[in-house]
Amino acid sequence: MIDAPRLASIDEVLLVLNEVCDPEIPSLTIADLGILREIYERDGNFAVVITPTYSGCPAMQTIEDDIGSALANAGIGNYRIETRLAPAWTTDWLSESGRNKLLEVGIAPPAEATSDKRKIRSARPLIIPCPQCKSSNTERISEFGSTACKALYRCVDCREPFDYFKCI
Ligand SMILES: [Zn+2]
Structure with missing residues (x-):
């Protein structure tokens, strides 16, 4: 058959x-x-x-x-x-295991839920903890990292650069 x-x-x-x-x-x-x-x-x-x-x-x-x-x-x-284009994808849809896996590969996961976009725009700059040493003493080097949805950061303490998965 x-x-x-x-x-x-x-x-x-x-x-x-x-x-x-x-x-x-x-x-x-x-x-x-x-x-x-x-x-x-x-x-x-x-x-x-x-x-x-x-x-x-x-x-x-x-x-x-x-x-x-x-x-x-x-x-x-x-x-x-x-x-399906609506509702639009947001970083809120990342699963908990997804956020942990990002950290494991040295990418800082989105810092906060984006349900209130207005609040995020007016907020002070986010502190993105270093995925390597957890230090919050980090600085943004570039708005765009290896892809458009990531920004490039550097840890001031351990000097490692890292990608930050931006909130959308
Ligand atoms: Zn570090």
């Missing part, structure tokens, strides 16, 4: 997608980042709903391709990818 596209369960799809990582921060999965919003089934097909971290994020095409090849490797063919 020829292999027909296998009907997978939502749990199985989720398990496969939990292995799909962010191309820019490979230790974080798309679920950690909150990019993977939802998986639902309709008429025997799965919809994988993703939200880009910011509009025009160049990593999104790679993420879609990675989702496709992960599902194909698992023999799951009955899916489509749905991009």
Whole structure:
């Protein structure tokens, strides 16, 4: 018998997608980042709903391709990818494990929840603790780090430069 596209369960799809990582921060999965919003089934097909971290994020095409090849490797063919732009992604969607993984790779996670954007704009400059030595004696070197969603900081105490994942 020829292999027909296998009907997978939502749990199985989720398990496969939990292995799909962010191309820019490979230790974080798309679920950690909150990019993977939802998986639902309709008429025997799965919809994988993703939200880009910011509009025009160049990593999104790679993420879609990675989702496709992960599902194909698992023999799951009955899916489509749905991009949902509203509500817009915010750094609040980073999971707790995602924030911890950022620290492990030396990236300072977003400093505060962004639900009140107005408050953040008027606030004094944020203190971003050094992910290496935890010192709060740090300074911003550049508004843009290795990617547009990060800023470059340096720790005054241990002299290590580090990326800070900006609040969006
Ligand atoms: Zn330090």
